[in-house]
Amino acid sequence: MFHSTQTLRMSKTRDQDEYKDLIQEKAVTTNDLRKGTRFNLDGVPYMVMEAQHVKPGKGPAFVRTKLKNLLNDSIFEKTFRAGEKVQPIFSESVEMEYLYEADGLFYFMAVNTYEQIPLSAEVVGQSSSFLTPNTRVKVQILDGSPIGLDLPNFVILDVIQTEPGVKGDTVTGASKPATLETGFTLQVPLFIDQGQKIRVDTREGKYVERA
Numbered sequence: 001m002f003h004s005t006q007t008l009r010m011s012k013t014r015d016q017d018e019y020k021d022l023i024q025e026k027a028v029t030t031n032d033l034r035k036g037t038r039f040n041l042d043g044v045p046y047m048v049m050e051a052q053h054v055k056p057g058k059g060p061a062f063v064r065t066k067l068k069n070l071l072n073d074s075i076f077e078k079t080f081r082a083g084e085k086v087q088p089i090f091s092e093s094v095e096m097e098y099l100y101e102a103d104g105l106f107y108f109m110a111v112n113t114y115e116q117i118p119l120s121a122e123v124v125g126q127s128s129s130f131l132t133p134n135t136r137v138k139v140q141i142l143d144g145s146p147i148g149l150d151l152p153n154f155v156i157l158d159v160i161q162t163e164p165g166v167k168g169d170t171v172t173g174a175s176k177p178a179t180l181e182t183g184f185t186l187q188v189p190l191f192i193d194q195g196q197k198i199r200v201d202t203r204e205g206k207y208v209e210r211a
Contacts, residue, residue: 030080040087045070092141129184151202156211
């Protein structure tokens with residue numbers, strides 16, 4: 001994992017009492033867990049890879065999750081009781097612009113300082129499916145090291161491969177697979193054609209509309 005330079009430094013000015021107040025003020029529960037949520041569990045930072053909120057006909061509701069350990073990149077599954085309190089992670093957010101990928105590293109530039117840094121594929125994670133040059137992101141820094149990045153909710157990407165579009169077919173709910181310029185594949189309506197631009201929801205990895 002790449003360690004920060006001066007740009008990627010956690011602020012050390014917050015005293016312990018203020019930190020405790022923030023913990024209490026911003027405390028969240030397992031009901032708030034969504035894909036990409038970061039939180040602290042037994043002193044270890046985790047990111048939610050998948051979250052399924054279940055309300056069975058009988059018995060209490062629960063949340064089934066797949067979590068990524070942000071210290072060693074291991075992934076495991078854990079089930080929480082609905083409404084169980086979890087401790088949010090307070091990280092520094094640095095606005096950066098994606099530049100390019102080379103030899104398995106993703107290079108970003110800090111918008112304010114123009115400093116360039118490489119992030120590993122482990123840190124970038126599934127966000128690579130939606131990254132194109134010049135995309136603005138928020139890189140999250142914890143204790144001086146990047147732990148992940150936040151994408152804009154929507155991005156516009158080119159469709160580079162799909163079956164020929166069907167003109168006029170804008171009403172039916174039928175769909176087909178399409179491959180985007182990043183290599184990501186998703187379902188699109190039948191009328192979408194190769195070479196078109198589409199708006200994609202990065203939170204769900206789903207087609208929104210033609211761009």
